[in-house]
Amino acid sequence: MDHEERDKPAAAAGGVSRRGFITSVGSGAIGVAAASALVQGAPPQAQAEAVKAGDVSPVALTVNGRTHKLLVEARWSLLHVLRDHLGLTGTKVGCERGECGACTVLIDGKARYACMTLAVEADGHDITTVEGLMSGEELGPTQRAFAEEDAFQCGYCTPGQVMAAEGLLRANPSPDLDQIRHGMAGNICRCGAYAHIFKAVAKAADLKRQGR
Amino acid sequence: MLRTFAYVRPASVSEALKQIEGRGAHIHAGGTDLVGCLRDGVFEASTIVSLAKIDELRGIAVAPDGELRLGALATIAEIASHAAVVEKFAALSQAASLVASPQLRNQGTIGGNLCQRPRCWYFRGDYACTRKGGDTCYALAGENQYHGIFGGGACVIVHPSDMAPALIALDAKVRIVGPKGARVIPLEQFYVLPEKDATRETVLEPGEMVLGVIVPAPPAGQKSGYRKVRARGSWDFAMAGLAHAVTMKAGRVAGARLVLSGVAPAPWRLPAVEKLLVGQKLDPALIARAAAAAVAGAAPLGHNGYKVPLVRGLIEEVLGGIPPV
């Protein structure tokens, strides 16, 4: 066997917490991006807007209230940057073409697909991911409602559903069933838990109104 | 994952025009059609020109005379929920609420929606089809259940926009700017049929872009709407749709503009049907004649014959739902 022993990563046991990943991956992100810029032979661009193909340019992404200064290629999706550079794997990959909703995040409070958003286009905007709905280790009201109403099965579409619900409720705090169904119409649940999801959104509206 | 491209974010329309002149330059408005086209390799994009910094392209305004002005970057969601649009331009807000999905409506823009490329699965797939400069239309002999029954020829796509038929029913105009200057044309003239040029959907010349859309104040008493028929309740493009703007006076049709979606390479206005209606009472007999007239000259393909009764049914249902007074 020709390979060397590698340093054991934090994830060796397969049971790393979110925080473990964020620390182990996030610190590498800028290093990796800067290294690739050096490999390209071009220095990172100053504040000029034009970026050559393959070069990286600086963006400031405010994610869950924290601003990250990153060097990104123009073609990188926000989804890729969130997951592979910031370690925020709560937002999921489903199709990478805006047809399933698994990657739903809030941008300036509005539900959007992170896979359809170039990271450079999110520059300067406020991004909220499912991790951002937590208070410390406590679930936010929308998340609690999904848990209580059994509004998921395999759970893979769930962060996207939660974010779509959050976006809906921020715009319309008291939606009726019809409005709920329309608001959730951009999120596929292959397991088919829709009827429970509708109940969860209604319950989330209640919890929010009660200030819980 | 996307291929690499250069990226530029001009600060003004004039700067943008310089950027989009180049070969392989494509505009990023909302990006909802662009990103999909890039993923499928529909065209080569060596430079992406983002309009994100050009604030003058945003916004929805209502002039004192009731004229509606949409900036090219107004999002579909903004249009759908704008109070004046909901109240006075129902076809437009209804069409907007039926576009794609909530997330895509938050991202997509009116400019992008009007200029979007077709959804034909041969066009989007790895086929050197007519629209991409090849010499074969694969839909003609192939799976054409979602293709057109009017206006086709060397190519039988349907134009995928819901907003365009609604705007044409409302007699909208589109503002265009380019290296040779600015122009305003009726949106009805914005689209190109394959008999003229099967490789593009709009009259935009290289280096031109859409600045915005103007919708005149509706005539008093105009009722408008947009009805979309599709397989699923979300995401899907129209199998067929009907935008209407009808004005009744003293129990008779004073004015009618009817535009179909999902049946032709351009939004398909129905002048013969409109002529049949004007001056008449909207009774079932007239509506039946209108439905027949709507499909006169339809040329269904091997698998989309259902669109003929579908168009008839749409005309009957929509006209039947207009209060006859």
Add this chain to the structure above:
Amino acid sequence: MKDDELYFWNGPLPETQAPAPGPVPEPWDETTVVGKPVIRIDAYDRVSGSAQYPSDVRLADMLHAAVLSCPHAHAMVRKVDTSAAEKMPGVRAILKDGDVGTNVPWFAGRGGFSSRLFDPHCRYQGDEVAVVAADTIYQAWDAVRAIKVDYEVLPQVTSVADALKPGAPAVRDGGNAIPPGKPYVRGDVEAGFTSADVVIEHTFTTPCELQNAMELHGCVAKWDGPRLTIWESTQGVFGVQTGVARALNIPLANIRVIGHYMGGGFGAKLSAGKYSVLAPLLARKTGRPVRLFLSREQVCLSMGNRPANTITLKAGVKKDGSLVALQSKTVGSGGAYSEGGTGSVDFVIRELYACPNVQCENANVFTHAGPERPFRAPGHPQGAWALEIMLDALAVKIGMDPIALRLKNVTLVSQTRSGNPKYTSTGFADCLTKGAEAFGWAAARARKPAPSHIRRGVGVAGGMWQGGGGSPPATAIVKLFADGSANLNMGASDIGCGTKTWGAQIVAEELGVPMDRISVEHADTGTTQFATPSGGSKTVPTESPAIRSAAIEVKQQLYAMAAEQLKLPATDLELRGSEVVSKSDATKKVALGQIQAFGRRGLLVGIGYRVPNPPGSVVNPFGVQFAEVEVNTKTGEIKVLRFLAAHDSGRVLNPKMFHNQLIGGITMGIGFGLTEDRVMDDRQLGKLLTVSLHDYKMPTALDAPADKTMVIVDPQDRAFSNTGAKGVGEPATIPTAPAIANAVFNATGLRLTDAPMSPARVLSAIAGQKPAPAGQKRGE
């Protein structure tokens, strides 16, 4: 495939270890945790986004891999030139046919057929040609696109009809028509039809469906010396372990497969994929962990499907409603690499309703299309589509209520298994009657239609699933810690059905441990007990008794220790909360923490094994579903207004999760009946046209009605296992589509026999443009 073979496990099953026979525990009587709508124990993980799915695994130095798929329906790879790709930024390794480790057999078939990882003979669009590992996923795909392949494009055939024509391109040596097995025959169908008062024949068609679970297919592989760890999105970690061990020729002990969370499978993730082998090969070559997940387009192309079927069904019935003859001919294709184009389609036809004369023939065909993989109740939705619509047509013809017709033909014994064993229970009759009552069937059927082009109607359909009774092998371990908290260890995956939660509920019920003091370890070949993959609606019926047995064994050890300490017979003792108490004198008791032998031991371990179901009988779940629809006769749109599902799955462990299974199965059935259809370019290049989630149409929130209620029919069948719980995952989706079709008939008089019932098909039927299939009389 035989009926009771486990379709989710290839090869002979491991022999089960069974303990010495001992007293069989009494069924639970009143339960305090089992049977309650407890919140899932991993709800927090899933809704917070902290649950780590295999596609979320991130390891230091990890490489990202991408597969190059053949773009042609049929081609020979003549040359693969990776020279340009190798030089691209970030590329660390490329594998193609002939490279070290790639000569792994794949897709074994009759006559000694075998393909391999990068078989140069590509037999469908999607067949793998090469794989690249690079520093970033973008770089990997750049390199994939830079690989130059010389394909010799060959004539292709993707439609079953074309594949059967003489002179059609041969998908495999020996021709495209796979020699059929013997038809199923019971009685004499010709005599049966002669004796019938009414005979109807219809031809039905069902769509090719793609599972398209939300999490893509793939894995992360990492070597530590000779030991390999794989995190995979799978329904069965032990199945992946076996497949990879065989492919790489390494000992099972050196492979650890971890599959804690997974984003859906529906049958498409029951065994190792090529990615399960390619990722370790790349990891070995580069010395770095490798992540290989397919794109959504590749999943649509090559990760399985439910074959499309054409089913010609002829049925004979007497005026009093007795079925006298059923004859079916089913045709389907499992693609180029599978012979399973018609598997189990005829099961409900020959089993569900009492009928003395039955004949079923199946014809499988090879085509240049992606390989079939089991998809939620393989064969059954198709068979039910034909059978349940046929019953509706028979009912109309003889003027009988559809519920009454079904009740007339309920059977208490299995008709197709040899020896005709009895069902240990069948709640099918109760599903029909209680469901009808709860749904308001009679009133809805009596309703006069409103004068509108939008017509309302109601329909019913029944079904059963060939599995769902559970069987060995399964092993569960329950550990009770000295502080009274507990751990459950089992190999079963949780594919969305709430396995960890009902497993913990059983431990809570037996040992009185609160749910929040129970941890569950599962789905890890390195640390958890053996289980076959989670599929076939087998997990509840198979694992629940093993878990209960393990918990009981812990309890028996507690009693033995407490008996010694209290100087009482163990049979006098009972666990109440956290105390062991004498049943005859409640003052004699000891708290768990005070049992000295327990304190010294520190931990009690109970092992439970799944023992076989009682011989001479069979265990099956049954269900009946009722639908109300609205049909717009001007536009062809069908709107599903509400559904009611009445199901017999034995004891229900958690009614909230059970309801979730039902609404999930109904949603999937709505896809089958109304929107899903894999479309290939049969007449031209044979490529897949529905290669995205827009074009392959799965139901959205606006397609699934909010109003879905359930009726739990529990026949109190407690003899077959110590929990009496049957499976429900698959029954939930079997009767759905025909219930909708029958409701459409009730609303409009249109007898649609082709799924999906898109607006196009409805309008064609209305316009009378659909040609009548042979033998169909108008108005049926």
